[in-house]
Amino acid sequence: MSVKILADSACDLPLSFFEENDVTLIPLKVHLGDEEYDDIITIDSKKIYDAIRGGQVPKTSQASPLLFEEIFTAMAKNNEDGIYIAFSSELSGTYQTAVMMLDQVKEAYPDFKLQIIDSKCASLGHGLVVKEAAKFAKNNVAKEEIIKDIQFRCEHMEHLFTVNDLEYLAKGGRVSRASAFLGGLLNIKPLLNVEDGKLVPIEKHRGKKKLLRRIIEIMKERGESLDQQLIGISHGDDEETALEMKALIEKELNVKQFYITQIGSAVGSHAGAGTIAIFFLNKLSD
Numbered sequence: 548m549s550v551k552i553l554a555d556s557a558c559d560l561p562l563s564f565f566e567e568n569d570v571t572l573i574p575l576k577v578h579l580g581d582e583e584y585d586d587i588i589t590i591d592s593k594k595i596y597d598a599i600r601g602g603q604v605p606k607t608s609q610a611s612p613l614l615f616e617e618i619f620t621a622m623a624k625n626n627e628d629g630i631y632i633a634f635s636s637e638l639s640g641t642y643q644t645a646v647m648m649l650d651q652v653k654e655a656y657p658d659f660k661l662q663i664i665d666s667k668c669a670s671l672g673h674g675l676v677v678k679e680a681a682k683f684a685k686n687n688v689a690k691e692e693i694i695k696d697i698q699f700r701c702e703h704m705e706h707l708f709t710v711n712d713l714e715y716l717a718k719g720g721r722v723s724r725a726s727a728f729l730g731g732l733l734n735i736k737p738l739l740n741v742e743d744g745k746l747v748p749i750e751k752h753r754g755k756k757k758l759l760r761r762i763i764e765i766m767k768e769r770g771e772s773l774d775q776q777l778i779g780i781s782h783g784d785d786e787e788t789a790l791e792m793k794a795l796i797e798k799e800l801n802v803k804q805f806y807i808t809q810i811g812s813a814v815g816s817h818a819g820a821g822t823i824a825i826f827f828l829n830k831l832s833d
Contacts (some may be wrong), residue, residue: 709736
C-alpha cells in the first residue's frame with residue numbers, strides 16, 4: 548500500500564502541486580480585515596502583497612484542529628498509512644496541534660499509522676522536502692526510506708533570504724523589534740537564515756546587488772554539489788528579482804535545475820512584499 552503524504556500550506560507549493568501529486572493540503576489561516584481565508588485555497592497571495600503595500604497588516608493562525616481531526620479520522624477509517632511533513636514548530640503551533648489531534652484520533656483508532664515530522668523548515672525549503680517525499684511515495688518507496696530521506700533533507704536544508712522590511716517579521720514575533728528598527732532606520736537589507744527551525748538574522752547589507760552577490764558567496768561556502776541539485780527560489784511578489792537571482796546562480800554556480808514559486812499568503816503575511824529566498828542542501832548524502 549502506498550504512503551499518503553500530507554503537508555501544510557507554509558511549504559509554499561502551488562495548489563496544482565497538491566492536486567497533481569495526490570498530496571493532502573492542510574491550509575493555515577490568513578486574516579485580512581474582517582475576512583478569514585484558507586491559505587492557497589481561498590486566497591491568492593497577490594491579494595496579501597497588494598494589501599501590505601496599501602498599509603494593511605494581515606494576520607495568520609495555525610491550521611484548524613477540526614480539519615486535522617477530519618483528515619486523520621478519514622485516513623484511519625480507510626486504513627491509510629501516512630506521513631505529515633509540518634511547518635517548523637518554532638514558527639507555528641500547527642505541528643503541536645497535529646500531534647494533539649493525532650493522539651485524540653488514535654484513542655478511537657489505535658492502529659492508525661501516521662508519522663508527523665517537524666520539518667524545522669519554512670517556505671520552499673519545506674516545499675522541496677515535500678516535493679521529494681511526494682515523488683518517493685508515487686514510486687511506492689517504503690515508508691521507512693521516505694522518512695529517512697525527509698529527516699535528512701530537513702536537517703541539511705539551507706534557507707537564505709532577505710526581506711524588504713523587518714517590521715512584518717517583528718510584528719509576528721519572528722524577529723526582535725530592535726533588529727527591525729535598526730534595519731528600517733539605516734535602510735539596510737538584512738540577510739537571514741533558519742537555524743533549528745528559528746529565523747535568525749545573520750548579516751546586514753546596504754544595496755540589493757551587494758546582497759545578492761553575498762548570497763552567492765554563502766551558497767559556495769555552504770552548498771555541496773550545487774550543480775546536481777534542484778535549487779529553490781521563492782519570492783514575495785517580486786518575480787523580477789527572483790529571475791535575476793536565478794541568472795546569477797546559473798552563471799556563478801553552473802546550476803541547471805530551479806524551482807521558483809511565489810511565497811504564499813501565510814508566510815508572506817509575515818515576510819512582506821519583496822522577500823527573496825534561496826533554498827539548497829549543504830550535504831547530499833550521509
